[in-house]
Amino acid sequence: MPGNLKLIMPPEEIHLLVLRLAAELRRDYADKNPVMVGVMKGAFVFLADLMRAMKIPSEIEFIRAGSYGRRDTPSTEVRITNDVETGIKGRHVVLVEEIVDRGRTVSKVMEHLKGKSPASLKLCSLFMKRVEDGHEVSPDYLGAEIDRGFVVGYGLDYKEEYRYLTGLYVVGAGGVGGEGGEE
Ligand code: IMP
Ligand code: MG
Numbered sequence: 698m699p700g701n702l703k704l705i706m707p708p709e710e711i712h713l714l715v716l717r718l719a720a721e722l723r724r725d726y727a728d729k730n731p732v733m734v735g736v737m738k739g740a741f742v743f744l745a746d747l748m749r750a751m752k753i754p755s756e757i758e759f760i761r762a763g764s765y766g767r768r769d770t771p772s773t774e775v776r777i778t779n780d781v782e783t784g785i786k787g788r789h790v791v792l793v794e795e796i797v798d799r800g801r802t803v804s805k806v807m808e809h810l811k812g813k814s815p816a817s818l819k820l821c822s823l824f825m826k827r828v829e830d831g832h833e834v835s836p837d838y839l840g841a842e843i844d845r846g847f848v849v850g851y852g853l854d855y856k857e858e859y860r861y862l863t864g865l866y867v868v869g870a871g872g873v874g875g876e877g878g879e880e
Contacts, residue, residue: 701869702862702866702868703866704864708864711863711864714823714841715743715746715747715823716750717840718821718823718840721838722821726789727753730755730756731755731789731791732756732757732781732783732788732815733747733791734757734781734791734810735758735759735793736760736761737761737779738761738852738860739854739860740794740852741852742851742860743793743823758781758783760780760781760792760806760810761779762805762806763775763778764776764802773801775806777805777809780809785810785813785814789815790819791819791838792807792818792819792821793821793822794823795824795851795852796824796826796853797820797822798828799832799833800833800835803820803834807820820837820838822838823841824843825841826844827844828845849865850863850864851863853865855868
């Protein structure tokens with residue numbers, strides 16, 4: 698394990714969050730065949746586990762958003778770089794994110810998906826960071842709030858590294874910047 702990483706949530710605990718979210722979604726979407734839209738790339742691990750834990754029919758799609766400039770400043774621009782391929786008009790859509798920080802990425806993606814006239818649109822995020830000045834969106838389904846700091850593992854990366862880790866880790870001091878790029 699790289700020495701600058703500190704475990705903040707073991708895989709077993711993440712698994713319990715996923716099971717709880719899956720149960721909530723099963724209750725609300727059992728007869729709706731929802732389209733689960735994962736935000737690439739980070740959500741792919743969560744989405745794969747979530748979809749199977751739901752144990753109800755659902756379809757899968759991906760959307761990709763890139764942020765340009767520092768993601769923590771108001772000037773950060775979020776652009777859709779890959780769109781969903783299935784028509785979602787009249788469908789029940791659940792946007793699946795691994796982490797909401799300021800909420801810029803998901804609010805932009807939600808706005809974009811709303812333009813396609815889904816029957817409903819909800820947000821499911823595994824993690825949300827505590828921020829002082831508020832988020833741009835609040836998830837309809839949330840796994841856990843976490844403290845500020847840059848986290849990796851369970852699909853989340855730092856410069857494409859560490860996505861494979863099964864637990865959630867915080868990157869030690871000096872390890873991170875706020876530069877944008879592919880989410
Ligand atoms: P937001 O637009 O500020 O909500 O940032 C959300 C996006 O930034 C997420 O989809 C992640 O891809 C990325 N992100 C934010 N915080 C972290 C983190 O701590 N680790 C890894 N990626 C993060
Ligand atoms: Mg993401």
